[in-house]
Amino acid sequence: MDTRLRPETASRTGTGCTGLVGEFSRLMPPNNQRRMKFHASLTVAVLVLLSIGGMVAAALLLFQARDCLPLMNPEGGWPSKLLRHVNQDFYWRQKLKEARLRKSFNCSWIAPNLGNLHPQVVTVERVPERRRELVAQLRLQRIAHEVVFGADGLHDIPAPLLKLYSGKRTRKHLTGARKSAANDESGSGLDDEFLGGGYWQALQGNSTQYGVQESRQAALFRRMEVAAKLSFTSVFHKMVGERWEYMLVFEDDAVLFRDFSRQLRDVLCRMPDNFEVLYLNACHETTGEAVRPGVIQFQKGSCTVAFVVSLPFALRTIHYEVLKHRDIPFDHLAMKQGRYGRSFLADPRLVNFTQSIKSEIRDRK
Structure with a gap:
């Protein structure tokens, strides 16, 4: 008997490949069907075992190379x-x-006045009272320093800089709040002049008088964060341009402890020779164990009140961290680099936060 599959048979069993396969399976002897199922199951089992073996081998390799x-x-x-x-x-x-x-950092070249660490005081020109106390302390302790006027969040930020150093979420938040103020129908008295050069100054100083909404106050804080990022980034650009290997940076609300210069030099002398940043204080920090006396491992935190930074750290911050994570405040970006394992924190702390000046970005806790 001719058991070959005829066209009319294929049409009865189905169309296309599905019908042909079904008909062949039906015509195949039972022993062959069981053999095919066994081979298929064996193939699946072998593939599963190979996958498990590969994962085990990778885990063993990872353990051996830890x-x-x-x-x-x-x-x-x-x-x-x-x-x-x-x-x-x-x-x-x-x-x-x-x-x-690691070997200890060679600190013999650091001058008593810290001049070859190129101390920079980052502030804004609009509020001289913010830097007055710190500058007086630096002069009293005869520490060389340079006052750097950074970006001011209450002034207009150039669009190219805003686009480069802030993400879409930040820009939308800022422009959206400003547009909301322009279209305000609540009778708050926000006219064109208010939305111009004096918009953000009035927003900061007269929020109650103008009935400013919470979203606009949040936009002001976001502008301050962007301005702080621009300020620190400009200082890092200066470091790269001048080819300084190390730089000491102060925020204008830092308070120095007594004999600051000697204490800083002592801590630097105990640092690992490949350190990238030494924070002189921090907040919300997560730390590890002591590396050496006066130096502990820094993992993450915030509040860049004062720090000694290396050139590789500045370059990575400029070219990677700031440009990749544009919606994150600068202090979080800088301190996230503790994950590379070359960030450290002075213990005990060498500076403090002033209590007489309120942060323009947020209250520190």
């Missing part, structure tokens, strides 16, 4: 990132071990 992974790419390549996310405690122990094994 001492090398943080060193393969200290700037945050995939091995270091993988290890950091898989085992946070182990990652920071490895970074602590590396820091303790």
